[in-house]
Amino acid sequence: MKIGLSACSDGQFKEWEQHNIELRKILARMGVKSVMANHIYATQDAYSGTDAERAEDLMRFYRDDSVEAIYDISGGDLANGVLKYLDWDVIAHSRKMFWGYSDLCTIINAIYAKTGRESVLYQVKNMVYAEGNLQQRRFADYISGTNQDLFNFNYNFLQGKRMEGIVIGGNIRCFLKLAGTEYWPDMTGKILLLESLGGETGGIATALNQLDLMGVFNQVAGILLGTFTAYKKAGLSLSVYDLLKMHISDSLPVAQTAEIGHGADSKAIVIGRNMNLKSHY
Secondary structure: OEEEEEOOOOOEOHHHHHHHHHHHHHHHHOOOEEEEOOOOEOOEOOEOOOHHHHHHHHHHHHHOOOOOEEEEOOOOOOHHHHHHHOOHHHHHOOOOEEEEOHHHHHHHHHHHHHHOOOEEEOOHHHHHOOOHHHHHHHHHHHHHOOOOOOOOOOOEEEEOOEEEEEEEEEEHHHHHHHOOOOOOOOOOOOEEEEEEOOOOHHHHHHHHHHHHHOOHHHOOOEEEEEEEHHHHHHOOOOOHHHHHHOOOOOOOOEEEOOOOOOOOOOOOEEEOOEEEEEOOO
16 A cells, blocks of 8 residues: 655645654555655744645646555645645546645645535544554554444533534644635535633634634534633533533534544544434433
8 A cells, every 4th residue: 555645734844754754654654655745844933845846746646547545644734735736627526535634734624615524523643653563553454454443432412312414624723724615615504613722711712713713503404512722621511512502502513523623533524425413311
């Protein structure tokens, strides 16, 4: 198997190069050959290349028939800059899955909005972070077809007992960058996944306010809350669910999972795929 490693968001620091070398070694041991994009490391401020250059890196992988999947290893703020340079016809007719997380949810949700195709919200570099051994085992099992544990996450319902719909969303701050653009997906009947690395009361509350003012909570079939890393660490009196309840009806199903988000132990979820969640109680 051959994959492409892209960096459509912020350029990486040179001191992270060892992580990337280790990642490629791990993949190679699994029988996965990896090819790096031309623009990975920051050369001018946060940029590894222009928006057009990073977009071309991605399209080169899509056009290369030897590349079976694309994993973006970046994050930050710059990913939405590539959107207007992407060839959506090529992406729509490709069977390749795009993987990424955090800021890459701009591309992931744009892919669904423009083509209806699925992508995976997951950071493959989790395999070299704190829970590396766990993540390597999950990913190896997925690649070999042994099991789907990488995608099987635990959840519980906070409100309601069932929800079904196509999953969209991801990082709440980055997802909202698509609002008002042609890349914003149709929210009708969807399951909206929301998670975040940063943001305390103000940051999360203002994002929920914006979703409310856009009418999103009246359109979706349910909400799945992932992890909110900084919010949890802050030890605030109001939970994210408490903030959410200020904007939704009692009849809208809400579930939560501690296994989707920015944690080193986070699992993967497919954006653009129908999911049926049911209460276990």
